[in-house]
Amino acid sequence: MAGANVADILRFLSQDAKVPLATALGKVVDLQKASMTSADQIAKADIKAIQGIFKDEKLAKQVLNAAKRVSKKRGAPTDVATASPLKKKKETKITKDSTPFEIESSLSLPTSSTSDSELYNMTIVTNRAPLVLAFAVCVLKYTMPEQPISSRLSLAQSVVSANSRSKAVSLGIESGKSAEQEGWGEGHSTVKVLGREIRVLKRWDYNPREGKPENASAREESNANAVPIEDLLGHGDVDDADKMPPLWGIDLEANRKSQATAVGSDPKPISALPIYTALSARSYLIRSICKLQEGTPSKSKSAAATIQEKEDYVGHLVRAIDLVCSSWSTTLDSSELDKRAWAWYLRVRPDVQSGAQGWGEKGQVNLADILALQKRP
Structure with a gap:
């Protein structure tokens, strides 16, 4: 995984998903193996797959919800005149x-x-x-x-x-x-x-x-x-x-x-x-x-x-x-x-x-x- 992607996923986990940094660091390789190297990919993933990585149901839901939130924001229209x-x-x-x-x-x-x-x-x-x-x-x-x-x-x-x-x-x-x-x-x-x-x-x-x-x-x-x-x-x-x-x-x-x-x-x-x-x-x-x-x-x-x-x-x-x-x-x-x-x-x-x-x-x-x-x- 490229260095930029590592920084992006760590930023997402620690800031958007509010995962403790020490925990986030330990999950980067597992996320890479599961092809979940961005918020968009995590948002489309199955909750059981995420839970298998984080070993905690509550934390897995927290990460999935944050990914959906970030993904939804990125997909929103950027034109102020047309954005709903x-x-x-x-x-x-x-x-x-x-x-x-x-x-x-x-x-x-x-x-x-x-x-x-x-x-x-x-x-x-x-x-x-x-x-x-x-x-x-x-x-x-x-x-x-x-x-x-x-x-x-x-x-x-x-x-x-x-x-x-x-x-x-x-x-x-x-x-x-x-x-x-x-x-x-x-x-x-x-x-x-x-x-x-x-x-x-x-x-x-x-x-x-x-x-x-x-x-x-x-x-x-x-x-x-x-x-x-x-x-x-x-x-x-x-x-x-x-x-x-x-x-x-x-x-x-x-x-x-x-x-x-x-x-x-x-x-x-x-x-x-x-x-x-x-x-x-x-x-x-x-x-x-x-x-x-x-x-x-x-x-x-x-x-x-x-x-x-x-x-x-x-x-x-x-x-x-x-x-x-x-x-x-x-x-x-x-x-x-x-x-x-x-x-x-x-x-x-x-x-x-x-x-x-x-x-x-x-x-x-x-x-x-x-x-x-x-x-x-």
Whole structure:
């Protein structure tokens, strides 16, 4: 197999299929013997043949799905004028009767099958808080893999809010002790996300797999752009007492405010502890990321087109950060990966003013700067 092909297949396995580099290196010769030296050839191969090489059913499916995704992207039309837009994920309407599985599925973040070379040329516009949120959601997939997407979004929003308040205090916009400093979080467990301890509420009665259809995994295999089911629902057994159950991030500031209001008027106790909701965190991320507009826009876009573009670029951003986290996940433990993620954010955050007038302003983030943080062989 030519050297260029070896590099290509290793790049595909380690970056697109997210196979640990050490494992990928050991499978190159076997793939060569099976005439699977490109993503296109793997995509056309039988799952049993791939499983025979990787000796692991889950990993074999992971490689096949990645190959189909890459192959599909390469086969798409390149002419912008004639290319059909990506199909928008069918929205699931959430009601009080929705199952946990339906809720988790509705919270899935946009995905991207864009090639690495295309990602390197992309620039987004956002302010710092949404970028913190994106980094937190992505790194939690590796540092707390048992958590479903609803919990990861909630915990990420907790970090954003705590970080924003600290920034506001440093700028003189807010003053006084935080709810945490006043002891409103006492009695609740803590977890560390991006180096910051946050208070959490354990959801012992919540099973994200409840209501999962029997053919859910089959639908995932047939959809090259589908988010892996376990990435949505969390890895592990929710009934294992030694495992951390799904979590909510507690909104201590809202708790303090609601209790203070109740004391001054209605003495009726507050029944629900305020938490950071996953849906609001997801919506905030979607509306806060946009494409860098070059030149003068020819015409205004429809609201639907604008939302779709935002979702596409959130997908590109999340994929870029995920590639970085994935590249380091096999060599760093959870604690060190969490610390690194905050350092990575500091290196690529938008360059905006640091004073009160510039607080919250938007700036540019080059995805090439994020991708450059990947661990190299």
